[in-house]
Amino acid sequence: MKILNNPLQARNKEEIFSEEIRQDIDCWIAKYPPEWKQSAVMAALRIMQDDNGGWLTTELMDDVAEYLDMSPIHVYEVATFYSMYELKPVGKHKICICTNIACMINDSDSIVKHLKKKLEIGFGEVTEDGRFSLKEVECLGACGGAPMFQIGRKYYENLTPQVVDSILDGLE
Protein backbone atom coordinates (compact mmCIF):
# COMPACT_ATOMS: atom_id res chain seq x y z
CA MET A 1 0.00 0.00 0.00
CA LYS A 2 1.19 3.43 -0.88
CA ILE A 3 1.38 5.75 2.10
CA LEU A 4 0.45 9.18 0.93
CA ASN A 5 1.98 12.34 2.28
CA ASN A 6 4.27 10.36 4.48
CA PRO A 7 6.81 12.89 5.77
CA LEU A 8 9.49 10.20 5.63
CA GLN A 9 8.92 9.84 1.91
CA ALA A 10 8.28 13.50 1.18
CA ARG A 11 9.82 14.69 -2.04
CA ASN A 12 11.27 18.05 -2.83
CA LYS A 13 8.70 20.16 -4.63
CA GLU A 14 11.02 20.25 -7.65
CA GLU A 15 10.67 16.49 -8.00
CA ILE A 16 6.90 16.56 -8.25
CA PHE A 17 6.25 18.54 -11.41
CA SER A 18 8.23 19.83 -14.35
CA GLU A 19 9.56 23.34 -14.13
CA GLU A 20 6.97 24.63 -16.58
CA ILE A 21 4.09 23.19 -14.58
CA ARG A 22 5.54 24.48 -11.34
CA GLN A 23 5.82 27.98 -12.73
CA ASP A 24 2.23 27.85 -13.85
CA ILE A 25 0.95 26.61 -10.48
CA ASP A 26 3.21 29.00 -8.57
CA CYS A 27 1.65 31.96 -10.40
CA TRP A 28 -1.67 30.90 -8.89
CA ILE A 29 -0.22 30.28 -5.42
CA ALA A 30 1.16 33.82 -5.46
CA LYS A 31 -2.35 35.26 -5.76
CA TYR A 32 -3.37 34.01 -2.33
CA PRO A 33 -2.09 34.56 1.21
CA PRO A 34 1.05 32.44 1.89
CA GLU A 35 -0.77 30.28 4.42
CA TRP A 36 -3.54 29.55 1.86
CA LYS A 37 -1.63 27.65 -0.80
CA GLN A 38 -4.58 25.32 -1.09
CA SER A 39 -6.52 28.13 -2.78
CA ALA A 40 -4.54 27.17 -5.86
CA VAL A 41 -5.91 23.62 -5.88
CA MET A 42 -8.55 24.28 -8.53
CA ALA A 43 -5.99 25.87 -10.82
CA ALA A 44 -3.43 23.13 -10.17
CA LEU A 45 -5.94 20.41 -10.98
CA ARG A 46 -6.91 22.18 -14.17
CA ILE A 47 -3.28 22.59 -15.20
CA MET A 48 -2.56 18.92 -14.56
CA GLN A 49 -5.71 17.84 -16.35
CA ASP A 50 -4.78 19.85 -19.43
CA ASP A 51 -1.26 18.43 -19.28
CA ASN A 52 -2.62 14.89 -19.13
CA GLY A 53 -4.86 15.00 -22.17
CA GLY A 54 -7.94 16.20 -20.37
CA TRP A 55 -8.35 13.95 -17.36
CA LEU A 56 -6.99 13.38 -13.86
CA THR A 57 -5.56 10.19 -12.42
CA THR A 58 -5.38 9.46 -8.72
CA GLU A 59 -1.60 9.80 -8.95
CA LEU A 60 -1.89 13.27 -10.40
CA MET A 61 -4.31 14.31 -7.66
CA ASP A 62 -1.88 12.93 -5.10
CA ASP A 63 0.90 14.97 -6.67
CA VAL A 64 -1.22 18.11 -6.46
CA ALA A 65 -1.92 17.33 -2.82
CA GLU A 66 1.74 16.91 -2.06
CA TYR A 67 2.72 20.03 -3.95
CA LEU A 68 0.17 22.17 -2.12
CA ASP A 69 0.67 20.50 1.28
CA MET A 70 -2.89 19.25 1.31
CA SER A 71 -4.28 15.89 2.26
CA PRO A 72 -5.14 13.77 -0.79
CA ILE A 73 -8.75 13.31 0.32
CA HIS A 74 -9.18 17.06 0.27
CA VAL A 75 -7.98 17.19 -3.32
CA TYR A 76 -10.25 14.28 -4.32
CA GLU A 77 -13.17 16.17 -2.80
CA VAL A 78 -12.47 19.16 -5.00
CA ALA A 79 -11.85 17.09 -8.10
CA THR A 80 -15.13 15.21 -7.69
CA PHE A 81 -17.23 18.20 -6.71
CA TYR A 82 -16.65 20.41 -9.74
CA SER A 83 -18.00 19.24 -13.05
CA MET A 84 -15.08 20.39 -15.19
CA TYR A 85 -12.64 17.86 -13.78
CA GLU A 86 -12.62 14.51 -15.54
CA LEU A 87 -11.72 11.36 -13.70
CA LYS A 88 -11.65 9.10 -16.74
CA PRO A 89 -10.25 9.61 -20.23
CA VAL A 90 -11.98 12.02 -22.58
CA GLY A 91 -11.59 12.69 -26.27
CA LYS A 92 -8.98 14.99 -27.68
CA HIS A 93 -11.87 17.35 -28.25
CA LYS A 94 -14.31 17.36 -25.36
CA ILE A 95 -17.66 18.58 -26.63
CA CYS A 96 -19.73 20.02 -23.79
CA ILE A 97 -23.22 20.64 -24.99
CA CYS A 98 -25.76 22.68 -23.07
CA THR A 99 -29.28 21.29 -22.96
CA ASN A 100 -30.70 23.66 -20.38
CA ILE A 101 -33.86 25.63 -20.98
CA ALA A 102 -32.73 28.41 -23.32
CA CYS A 103 -30.87 25.90 -25.49
CA MET A 104 -33.74 23.44 -25.22
CA ILE A 105 -36.22 26.03 -26.50
CA ASN A 106 -33.86 26.56 -29.42
CA ASP A 107 -33.85 22.84 -30.17
CA SER A 108 -30.61 21.64 -28.61
CA ASP A 109 -32.26 18.19 -28.85
CA SER A 110 -31.61 18.18 -32.57
CA ILE A 111 -27.96 19.10 -32.04
CA VAL A 112 -27.56 16.32 -29.47
CA LYS A 113 -29.20 13.84 -31.80
CA HIS A 114 -26.98 14.94 -34.66
CA LEU A 115 -23.81 14.68 -32.58
CA LYS A 116 -24.67 11.25 -31.21
CA LYS A 117 -25.39 9.98 -34.70
CA LYS A 118 -22.38 11.59 -36.29
CA LEU A 119 -19.91 10.50 -33.62
CA GLU A 120 -21.66 7.21 -32.81
CA ILE A 121 -21.32 7.81 -29.09
CA GLY A 122 -23.59 8.78 -26.21
CA PHE A 123 -23.03 11.19 -23.37
CA GLY A 124 -19.96 10.34 -21.31
CA GLU A 125 -18.41 8.30 -24.11
CA VAL A 126 -15.34 8.68 -26.31
CA THR A 127 -15.15 7.91 -30.04
CA GLU A 128 -13.10 4.87 -30.96
CA ASP A 129 -10.34 6.98 -32.48
CA GLY A 130 -10.18 9.02 -29.28
CA ARG A 131 -10.81 12.29 -31.07
CA PHE A 132 -14.14 13.27 -29.53
CA SER A 133 -16.08 12.84 -26.36
CA LEU A 134 -19.53 14.11 -25.61
CA LYS A 135 -20.76 15.60 -22.37
CA GLU A 136 -24.12 17.08 -21.44
CA VAL A 137 -23.59 20.20 -19.35
CA GLU A 138 -25.69 22.72 -17.50
CA CYS A 139 -26.21 26.31 -18.63
CA LEU A 140 -22.94 27.78 -19.90
CA GLY A 141 -24.18 31.37 -19.77
CA ALA A 142 -24.43 32.00 -23.49
CA CYS A 143 -28.20 31.68 -23.88
CA GLY A 144 -28.36 34.51 -26.41
CA GLY A 145 -26.51 32.23 -28.81
CA ALA A 146 -28.52 29.10 -28.08
CA PRO A 147 -28.12 26.31 -28.94
CA MET A 148 -24.44 26.21 -28.11
CA PHE A 149 -21.58 24.01 -27.03
CA GLN A 150 -18.06 24.38 -25.76
CA ILE A 151 -15.15 22.47 -27.25
CA GLY A 152 -12.01 22.78 -25.19
CA ARG A 153 -11.98 26.41 -24.10
CA LYS A 154 -13.99 27.82 -26.95
CA TYR A 155 -17.70 28.57 -27.16
CA TYR A 156 -19.61 27.91 -30.37
CA GLU A 157 -23.04 29.49 -30.61
CA ASN A 158 -26.12 29.50 -32.84
CA LEU A 159 -25.56 25.88 -33.81
CA THR A 160 -27.36 24.00 -36.53
CA PRO A 161 -26.46 20.48 -37.68
CA GLN A 162 -24.66 22.01 -40.68
CA VAL A 163 -22.70 24.43 -38.48
CA VAL A 164 -21.78 21.53 -36.19
CA ASP A 165 -20.45 19.57 -39.16
CA SER A 166 -18.24 22.39 -40.32
CA ILE A 167 -16.92 23.02 -36.80
CA LEU A 168 -16.04 19.38 -36.21
CA ASP A 169 -14.58 18.94 -39.66
CA GLY A 170 -12.39 21.98 -39.05
CA LEU A 171 -10.80 20.53 -35.92
CA GLU A 172 -7.50 18.69 -36.03
Add this chain to the structure above:
Amino acid sequence: MANEVCFRTLEYLKQPWELEEYKSRGGYEVLTHILKNKVGPSEVVETMKASGLRGRGGAGFPTGLKWSFISRNAPGQKYVVCNSDEGEPGTFKDRDILRYNPHQLIEGMVIAGYAIGATVGYNYIRGEFWEEYERFEAALEQARAAGFLGDNLLGSGFDFQLHSHLGGGAYVCGEETALLESIEGKKGQPRFKPPFPAHFGLYGRPTIINNTESLSSVPVILKEGGEWFKELGVENSGGSKLFSISGNINNPGVFEVPLGTPFSELFELVGGMKDGRKLKAVIPGGCSSPVIPGEQMMDLTMDYDAIQKAGSMLGSGAIVIIDDQQCMVKMLDRMSYFYHEESCGQCTPCREGTGWLWRVVNRIENGKGRQEDLDLLESVCGKIAGRTVCALGDAAAMPVRGMLKYFQEEFQYHIDHKRCMVGAGPTKGLG
Protein backbone atom coordinates in the same frame (compact mmCIF):
# COMPACT_ATOMS: atom_id res chain seq x y z
CA MET B 1 -32.33 56.02 -21.98
CA ALA B 2 -30.61 52.73 -22.66
CA ASN B 3 -26.95 51.87 -22.07
CA GLU B 4 -26.35 54.46 -19.36
CA VAL B 5 -24.35 52.42 -16.88
CA CYS B 6 -22.64 49.08 -17.52
CA PHE B 7 -22.85 49.45 -21.29
CA ARG B 8 -22.19 53.18 -21.38
CA THR B 9 -19.03 52.96 -23.46
CA LEU B 10 -20.01 50.17 -25.78
CA GLU B 11 -21.68 51.98 -28.63
CA TYR B 12 -18.90 54.55 -28.92
CA LEU B 13 -15.86 52.34 -28.95
CA LYS B 14 -14.50 49.74 -31.30
CA GLN B 15 -12.62 47.82 -28.64
CA PRO B 16 -14.15 49.03 -25.39
CA TRP B 17 -12.11 46.44 -23.45
CA GLU B 18 -8.86 48.24 -24.21
CA LEU B 19 -7.59 50.59 -21.51
CA GLU B 20 -6.95 53.54 -23.82
CA GLU B 21 -10.40 53.32 -25.34
CA TYR B 22 -12.03 53.00 -21.94
CA LYS B 23 -10.12 56.07 -20.78
CA SER B 24 -11.24 58.02 -23.83
CA ARG B 25 -14.82 57.79 -22.52
CA GLY B 26 -13.99 58.93 -19.00
CA GLY B 27 -12.66 55.60 -17.76
CA TYR B 28 -10.73 55.64 -14.46
CA GLU B 29 -11.56 59.34 -13.99
CA VAL B 30 -13.70 58.59 -10.97
CA LEU B 31 -11.03 56.45 -9.35
CA THR B 32 -8.40 59.10 -10.10
CA HIS B 33 -10.60 61.80 -8.60
CA ILE B 34 -11.22 59.77 -5.45
CA LEU B 35 -7.56 58.96 -4.95
CA LYS B 36 -6.18 62.42 -5.79
CA ASN B 37 -8.71 64.30 -3.70
CA LYS B 38 -8.82 61.73 -0.93
CA VAL B 39 -12.59 61.60 -1.06
CA GLY B 40 -13.88 60.21 2.22
CA PRO B 41 -14.64 56.49 2.05
CA SER B 42 -17.85 57.08 3.99
CA GLU B 43 -18.90 59.55 1.30
CA VAL B 44 -18.44 56.81 -1.29
CA VAL B 45 -20.56 54.43 0.75
CA GLU B 46 -23.25 57.09 1.27
CA THR B 47 -23.46 57.73 -2.47
CA MET B 48 -23.83 54.02 -3.08
CA LYS B 49 -26.62 53.90 -0.50
CA ALA B 50 -28.36 56.89 -2.05
CA SER B 51 -28.24 55.25 -5.49
CA GLY B 52 -30.67 52.56 -4.47
CA LEU B 53 -28.53 49.98 -6.30
CA ARG B 54 -29.70 46.52 -5.37
CA GLY B 55 -27.46 43.49 -5.85
CA ARG B 56 -27.67 42.49 -9.48
CA GLY B 57 -26.77 38.85 -8.95
CA GLY B 58 -30.33 38.02 -8.07
CA ALA B 59 -30.91 38.58 -4.38
CA GLY B 60 -31.43 42.34 -4.75
CA PHE B 61 -29.83 43.31 -1.45
CA PRO B 62 -28.87 47.02 -1.34
CA THR B 63 -25.19 47.26 -2.30
CA GLY B 64 -24.43 50.42 -0.29
CA LEU B 65 -25.91 48.89 2.82
CA LYS B 66 -23.77 45.79 2.36
CA TRP B 67 -20.67 47.97 2.17
CA SER B 68 -21.65 49.88 5.31
CA PHE B 69 -21.52 46.66 7.36
CA ILE B 70 -17.74 46.72 7.19
CA SER B 71 -15.83 48.99 9.46
CA ARG B 72 -13.08 50.54 7.35
CA ASN B 73 -10.83 51.04 10.33
CA ALA B 74 -11.10 47.53 11.70
CA PRO B 75 -7.57 46.08 11.82
CA GLY B 76 -6.39 43.27 9.58
CA GLN B 77 -6.96 42.20 6.02
CA LYS B 78 -10.31 42.73 4.32
CA TYR B 79 -11.38 41.57 0.89
CA VAL B 80 -13.48 42.62 -2.07
CA VAL B 81 -14.82 39.69 -4.04
CA CYS B 82 -16.65 39.88 -7.33
CA ASN B 83 -19.10 37.16 -8.19
CA SER B 84 -18.70 36.44 -11.90
CA ASP B 85 -19.84 32.85 -11.45
CA GLU B 86 -22.75 33.43 -13.74
CA GLY B 87 -24.67 30.17 -13.97
CA GLU B 88 -28.37 30.75 -13.41
CA PRO B 89 -29.95 29.27 -16.54
CA GLY B 90 -30.95 32.13 -18.80
CA THR B 91 -28.35 34.57 -17.46
CA PHE B 92 -25.53 35.78 -19.68
CA LYS B 93 -25.05 39.45 -18.83
CA ASP B 94 -21.88 39.32 -16.72
CA ARG B 95 -20.17 37.59 -19.58
CA ASP B 96 -20.73 40.69 -21.70
CA ILE B 97 -19.28 42.92 -18.99
CA LEU B 98 -16.19 40.73 -18.77
CA ARG B 99 -15.86 40.65 -22.54
CA TYR B 100 -16.67 44.21 -23.42
CA ASN B 101 -16.17 46.38 -20.36
CA PRO B 102 -13.68 44.72 -18.01
CA HIS B 103 -12.01 47.97 -17.00
CA GLN B 104 -15.21 49.38 -15.58
CA LEU B 105 -15.45 46.32 -13.36
CA ILE B 106 -11.83 46.76 -12.28
CA GLU B 107 -12.41 50.44 -11.54
CA GLY B 108 -15.51 49.54 -9.52
CA MET B 109 -13.64 46.93 -7.53
CA VAL B 110 -10.76 49.27 -6.67
CA ILE B 111 -13.27 51.88 -5.51
CA ALA B 112 -15.04 49.24 -3.43
CA GLY B 113 -11.71 48.32 -1.86
CA TYR B 114 -11.00 51.96 -1.11
CA ALA B 115 -14.44 52.38 0.47
CA ILE B 116 -14.12 49.47 2.88
CA GLY B 117 -10.37 49.56 3.38
CA ALA B 118 -9.57 46.34 1.53
CA THR B 119 -6.28 46.00 -0.28
CA VAL B 120 -6.93 42.73 -2.07
CA GLY B 121 -9.73 41.67 -4.39
CA TYR B 122 -10.65 38.53 -6.27
CA ASN B 123 -12.88 38.17 -9.27
CA TYR B 124 -14.37 34.69 -9.28
CA ILE B 125 -15.03 33.83 -12.92
CA ARG B 126 -16.84 30.63 -13.80
CA GLY B 127 -14.40 28.09 -15.17
CA GLU B 128 -16.13 27.72 -18.53
CA PHE B 129 -15.62 31.44 -19.26
CA TRP B 130 -12.04 30.91 -20.36
CA GLU B 131 -12.17 33.45 -23.16
CA GLU B 132 -13.70 36.02 -20.83
CA TYR B 133 -11.09 35.20 -18.20
CA GLU B 134 -8.32 35.90 -20.71
CA ARG B 135 -9.94 39.19 -21.64
CA PHE B 136 -10.19 40.13 -17.98
CA GLU B 137 -6.59 39.08 -17.33
CA ALA B 138 -5.42 41.28 -20.19
CA ALA B 139 -7.34 44.20 -18.68
CA LEU B 140 -5.74 43.51 -15.29
CA GLU B 141 -2.30 43.66 -16.91
CA GLN B 142 -3.10 46.99 -18.54
CA ALA B 143 -4.50 48.42 -15.32
CA ARG B 144 -1.41 47.31 -13.39
CA ALA B 145 0.92 48.87 -15.94
CA ALA B 146 -1.05 52.12 -15.80
CA GLY B 147 -0.87 52.28 -12.01
CA PHE B 148 -4.57 51.67 -11.36
CA LEU B 149 -3.73 48.43 -9.58
CA GLY B 150 -0.80 47.65 -7.32
CA ASP B 151 0.89 49.54 -4.55
CA ASN B 152 0.44 53.22 -3.74
CA LEU B 153 -2.11 53.88 -6.48
CA LEU B 154 -1.48 57.23 -8.16
CA GLY B 155 0.63 58.25 -5.18
CA SER B 156 -2.33 58.09 -2.81
CA GLY B 157 -0.80 55.61 -0.39
CA PHE B 158 -3.69 53.21 -1.11
CA ASP B 159 -2.74 49.72 -2.30
CA PHE B 160 -5.02 47.39 -4.16
CA GLN B 161 -4.16 44.04 -5.73
CA LEU B 162 -6.73 42.32 -7.89
CA HIS B 163 -6.67 38.72 -9.10
CA SER B 164 -9.01 36.46 -10.94
CA HIS B 165 -9.95 33.03 -9.66
CA LEU B 166 -11.38 30.47 -12.06
CA GLY B 167 -14.21 28.22 -10.99
CA GLY B 168 -14.53 24.57 -11.92
CA GLY B 169 -18.15 24.15 -12.92
CA ALA B 170 -20.59 24.35 -10.02
CA TYR B 171 -23.76 26.44 -10.08
CA VAL B 172 -23.88 26.54 -6.29
CA CYS B 173 -20.67 28.59 -6.20
CA GLY B 174 -22.76 31.54 -7.31
CA GLU B 175 -24.01 31.48 -3.72
CA GLU B 176 -21.70 33.90 -1.98
CA THR B 177 -20.42 31.75 0.86
CA ALA B 178 -20.00 28.72 -1.40
CA LEU B 179 -17.95 30.96 -3.64
CA LEU B 180 -15.73 31.95 -0.71
CA GLU B 181 -15.26 28.30 0.21
CA SER B 182 -14.31 27.64 -3.37
CA ILE B 183 -11.63 30.35 -3.36
CA GLU B 184 -10.32 28.74 -0.19
CA GLY B 185 -9.70 25.58 -2.19
CA LYS B 186 -12.63 23.54 -0.97
CA LYS B 187 -15.83 22.04 -2.25
CA GLY B 188 -18.27 24.86 -2.89
CA GLN B 189 -20.70 24.16 -0.10
CA PRO B 190 -22.51 27.19 1.34
CA ARG B 191 -21.81 28.28 4.89
CA PHE B 192 -24.44 28.80 7.49
CA LYS B 193 -25.29 32.50 7.92
CA PRO B 194 -24.83 34.35 10.22
CA PRO B 195 -22.01 35.18 10.43
CA PHE B 196 -22.29 37.05 7.15
CA PRO B 197 -19.27 37.64 4.92
CA ALA B 198 -19.02 41.24 6.16
CA HIS B 199 -17.86 39.77 9.47
CA PHE B 200 -16.52 36.35 8.55
CA GLY B 201 -15.79 36.19 4.86
CA LEU B 202 -12.88 35.06 2.74
CA TYR B 203 -10.18 33.43 4.92
CA GLY B 204 -12.35 34.39 7.87
CA ARG B 205 -11.81 38.10 7.21
CA PRO B 206 -14.39 40.87 6.61
CA THR B 207 -15.40 40.65 2.96
CA ILE B 208 -17.81 42.31 0.62
CA ILE B 209 -18.99 40.16 -2.21
CA ASN B 210 -20.96 41.71 -5.04
CA ASN B 211 -22.10 40.71 -8.48
CA THR B 212 -20.16 41.77 -11.60
CA GLU B 213 -22.93 44.10 -12.75
CA SER B 214 -23.24 45.72 -9.31
CA LEU B 215 -19.51 46.46 -9.10
CA SER B 216 -19.38 47.67 -12.69
CA SER B 217 -22.11 50.17 -11.88
CA VAL B 218 -20.01 51.79 -9.15
CA PRO B 219 -17.86 54.19 -11.23
CA VAL B 220 -20.90 55.57 -13.05
CA ILE B 221 -22.89 56.01 -9.86
CA LEU B 222 -20.05 57.94 -8.27
CA LYS B 223 -19.56 60.03 -11.38
CA GLU B 224 -23.17 60.98 -11.91
CA GLY B 225 -24.36 60.81 -8.32
CA GLY B 226 -26.56 58.48 -6.33
CA GLU B 227 -29.71 60.47 -7.05
CA TRP B 228 -29.07 60.41 -10.78
CA PHE B 229 -28.80 56.65 -10.74
CA LYS B 230 -31.85 56.22 -8.59
CA GLU B 231 -33.89 58.47 -10.88
CA LEU B 232 -33.10 56.26 -13.86
CA GLY B 233 -35.35 53.63 -12.38
CA VAL B 234 -38.54 53.60 -10.35
CA GLU B 235 -39.49 53.51 -6.69
CA ASN B 236 -37.58 50.79 -4.85
CA SER B 237 -35.78 49.80 -8.05
CA GLY B 238 -33.12 52.40 -8.71
CA GLY B 239 -30.99 52.53 -11.82
CA SER B 240 -30.86 50.64 -15.04
CA LYS B 241 -30.35 46.92 -15.34
CA LEU B 242 -28.93 44.44 -17.78
CA PHE B 243 -31.51 41.97 -19.02
CA SER B 244 -30.33 38.77 -20.67
CA ILE B 245 -33.13 37.81 -23.00
CA SER B 246 -33.29 34.41 -24.64
CA GLY B 247 -35.81 32.06 -26.17
CA ASN B 248 -37.28 31.56 -29.59
CA ILE B 249 -37.06 35.25 -30.42
CA ASN B 250 -35.67 37.22 -33.32
CA ASN B 251 -32.99 39.18 -31.54
CA PRO B 252 -31.80 37.58 -28.30
CA GLY B 253 -29.10 39.31 -26.31
CA VAL B 254 -28.26 41.53 -23.37
CA PHE B 255 -30.05 44.85 -23.11
CA GLU B 256 -29.49 47.62 -20.61
CA VAL B 257 -32.69 49.51 -19.85
CA PRO B 258 -34.00 51.45 -16.86
CA LEU B 259 -35.73 49.38 -14.21
CA GLY B 260 -39.46 49.84 -14.56
CA THR B 261 -39.37 49.46 -18.34
CA PRO B 262 -42.51 47.66 -19.49
CA PHE B 263 -41.90 44.09 -20.55
CA SER B 264 -43.79 44.85 -23.76
CA GLU B 265 -41.03 47.31 -24.73
CA LEU B 266 -38.36 44.72 -24.11
CA PHE B 267 -40.37 42.28 -26.15
CA GLU B 268 -40.24 44.75 -29.02
CA LEU B 269 -36.50 45.25 -28.53
CA VAL B 270 -35.92 41.56 -29.08
CA GLY B 271 -38.01 41.65 -32.21
CA GLY B 272 -40.81 39.42 -30.99
CA MET B 273 -41.20 35.71 -31.58
CA LYS B 274 -39.44 33.84 -34.34
CA ASP B 275 -41.13 31.70 -36.99
CA GLY B 276 -44.58 33.10 -36.29
CA ARG B 277 -44.75 31.44 -32.90
CA LYS B 278 -46.82 32.94 -30.10
CA LEU B 279 -45.74 34.15 -26.70
CA LYS B 280 -46.84 31.59 -24.15
CA ALA B 281 -45.02 32.37 -20.94
CA VAL B 282 -42.03 34.15 -19.51
CA ILE B 283 -39.48 33.26 -16.88
CA PRO B 284 -38.69 36.78 -15.70
CA GLY B 285 -35.58 36.41 -13.58
CA GLY B 286 -33.68 33.24 -14.34
CA CYS B 287 -34.65 29.62 -14.04
CA SER B 288 -35.36 29.90 -10.30
CA SER B 289 -38.05 32.53 -10.68
CA PRO B 290 -41.60 31.23 -11.12
CA VAL B 291 -42.98 31.38 -14.64
CA ILE B 292 -45.57 34.03 -15.57
CA PRO B 293 -48.10 33.59 -18.39
CA GLY B 294 -47.33 35.71 -21.45
CA GLU B 295 -50.52 37.75 -21.39
CA GLN B 296 -49.98 38.78 -17.80
CA MET B 297 -46.35 39.56 -18.55
CA MET B 298 -47.31 42.01 -21.29
CA ASP B 299 -48.90 44.21 -18.62
CA LEU B 300 -45.95 44.13 -16.22
CA THR B 301 -43.00 46.43 -15.79
CA MET B 302 -39.52 45.06 -15.18
CA ASP B 303 -38.76 46.12 -11.62
CA TYR B 304 -38.38 44.34 -8.30
CA ASP B 305 -41.81 45.22 -6.91
CA ALA B 306 -43.91 44.64 -10.02
CA ILE B 307 -42.46 41.19 -10.65
CA GLN B 308 -42.72 40.27 -7.00
CA LYS B 309 -46.36 41.34 -6.92
CA ALA B 310 -46.97 39.02 -9.85
CA GLY B 311 -45.64 36.16 -7.73
CA SER B 312 -42.17 35.88 -9.19
CA MET B 313 -38.75 37.53 -8.90
CA LEU B 314 -36.66 39.90 -10.96
CA GLY B 315 -33.65 37.81 -9.93
CA SER B 316 -30.65 38.26 -12.18
CA GLY B 317 -32.73 39.82 -14.95
CA ALA B 318 -32.61 36.71 -17.09
CA ILE B 319 -35.74 36.68 -19.19
CA VAL B 320 -36.48 33.38 -20.87
CA ILE B 321 -39.26 33.72 -23.38
CA ILE B 322 -41.28 30.57 -23.93
CA ASP B 323 -43.26 30.06 -27.12
CA ASP B 324 -46.43 28.12 -27.76
CA GLN B 325 -44.57 25.09 -29.12
CA GLN B 326 -42.97 24.35 -25.77
CA CYS B 327 -44.30 21.73 -23.40
CA MET B 328 -44.20 23.01 -19.85
CA VAL B 329 -43.77 19.52 -18.41
CA LYS B 330 -40.66 19.00 -20.50
CA MET B 331 -39.45 22.46 -19.52
CA LEU B 332 -39.88 21.72 -15.83
CA ASP B 333 -38.32 18.29 -16.27
CA ARG B 334 -35.16 19.96 -17.55
CA MET B 335 -35.17 22.62 -14.84
CA SER B 336 -35.68 20.10 -12.06
CA TYR B 337 -32.87 17.96 -13.42
CA PHE B 338 -30.64 21.02 -13.21
CA TYR B 339 -31.25 21.57 -9.49
CA HIS B 340 -30.85 17.88 -8.78
CA GLU B 341 -27.55 17.89 -10.66
CA GLU B 342 -26.31 21.08 -9.00
CA SER B 343 -27.39 20.47 -5.40
CA CYS B 344 -24.17 20.42 -3.38
CA GLY B 345 -25.48 17.63 -1.20
CA GLN B 346 -24.93 19.33 2.10
CA CYS B 347 -28.55 19.64 3.28
CA THR B 348 -30.75 16.57 3.16
CA PRO B 349 -33.98 18.35 2.08
CA CYS B 350 -32.26 19.71 -1.02
CA ARG B 351 -30.02 16.74 -1.81
CA GLU B 352 -32.90 14.26 -1.60
CA GLY B 353 -35.78 16.59 -2.44
CA THR B 354 -34.36 17.83 -5.74
CA GLY B 355 -34.00 14.20 -6.80
CA TRP B 356 -37.61 13.53 -5.87
CA LEU B 357 -38.82 16.57 -7.79
CA TRP B 358 -36.94 15.58 -10.90
CA ARG B 359 -37.94 11.92 -10.82
CA VAL B 360 -41.61 12.74 -10.33
CA VAL B 361 -41.67 15.40 -13.06
CA ASN B 362 -39.68 13.09 -15.30
CA ARG B 363 -42.15 10.25 -14.95
CA ILE B 364 -45.04 12.58 -15.71
CA GLU B 365 -43.12 13.77 -18.78
CA ASN B 366 -42.54 10.20 -19.88
CA GLY B 367 -46.17 9.15 -19.57
CA LYS B 368 -45.78 7.31 -16.29
CA GLY B 369 -47.31 9.96 -14.06
CA ARG B 370 -49.86 9.13 -11.41
CA GLN B 371 -52.76 11.31 -10.35
CA GLU B 372 -51.34 11.78 -6.88
CA ASP B 373 -48.05 13.10 -8.31
CA LEU B 374 -49.30 16.67 -8.50
CA ASP B 375 -49.94 16.73 -4.76
CA LEU B 376 -46.68 14.91 -4.19
CA LEU B 377 -44.75 17.62 -6.01
CA GLU B 378 -46.36 20.30 -3.89
CA SER B 379 -45.61 18.32 -0.77
CA VAL B 380 -41.94 17.81 -1.68
CA CYS B 381 -41.59 21.53 -2.46
CA GLY B 382 -42.91 22.32 1.01
CA LYS B 383 -40.34 20.01 2.53
CA ILE B 384 -37.42 21.69 0.74
CA ALA B 385 -38.23 25.40 0.71
CA GLY B 386 -36.94 27.28 3.72
CA ARG B 387 -35.26 24.21 5.20
CA THR B 388 -31.79 24.49 3.74
CA VAL B 389 -28.61 26.46 4.40
CA CYS B 390 -28.73 28.31 1.08
CA ALA B 391 -31.34 29.36 -1.45
CA LEU B 392 -30.72 26.53 -3.93
CA GLY B 393 -33.45 24.48 -2.27
CA ASP B 394 -35.92 27.35 -2.58
CA ALA B 395 -34.77 27.87 -6.14
CA ALA B 396 -35.61 24.25 -6.95
CA ALA B 397 -39.07 24.49 -5.42
CA MET B 398 -40.16 27.83 -6.86
CA PRO B 399 -40.30 26.91 -10.56
CA VAL B 400 -42.24 23.74 -9.73
CA ARG B 401 -44.84 25.75 -7.86
CA GLY B 402 -44.98 28.35 -10.62
CA MET B 403 -45.55 25.75 -13.31
CA LEU B 404 -48.25 23.98 -11.32
CA LYS B 405 -49.96 27.26 -10.57
CA TYR B 406 -50.37 28.35 -14.17
CA PHE B 407 -49.93 25.26 -16.31
CA GLN B 408 -51.40 22.45 -14.24
CA GLU B 409 -53.61 21.41 -17.14
CA GLU B 410 -50.55 20.39 -19.16
CA PHE B 411 -49.38 18.19 -16.32
CA GLN B 412 -52.87 16.74 -15.99
CA TYR B 413 -52.96 16.08 -19.72
CA HIS B 414 -49.67 14.21 -19.51
CA ILE B 415 -51.00 12.07 -16.69
CA ASP B 416 -54.30 11.36 -18.46
CA HIS B 417 -53.08 10.89 -22.02
CA LYS B 418 -49.46 9.81 -21.55
CA ARG B 419 -48.31 12.45 -24.00
CA CYS B 420 -47.77 16.17 -24.51
CA MET B 421 -50.51 18.68 -25.05
CA VAL B 422 -48.14 20.59 -27.29
CA GLY B 423 -45.08 20.31 -29.50
CA ALA B 424 -41.97 18.41 -28.66
CA GLY B 425 -41.49 14.97 -27.16
CA PRO B 426 -39.92 13.84 -23.88
CA THR B 427 -36.51 15.05 -22.77
CA LYS B 428 -34.64 12.33 -20.99
CA GLY B 429 -34.67 8.60 -21.24
CA LEU B 430 -35.90 8.48 -24.81
CA GLY B 431 -34.30 9.49 -28.06
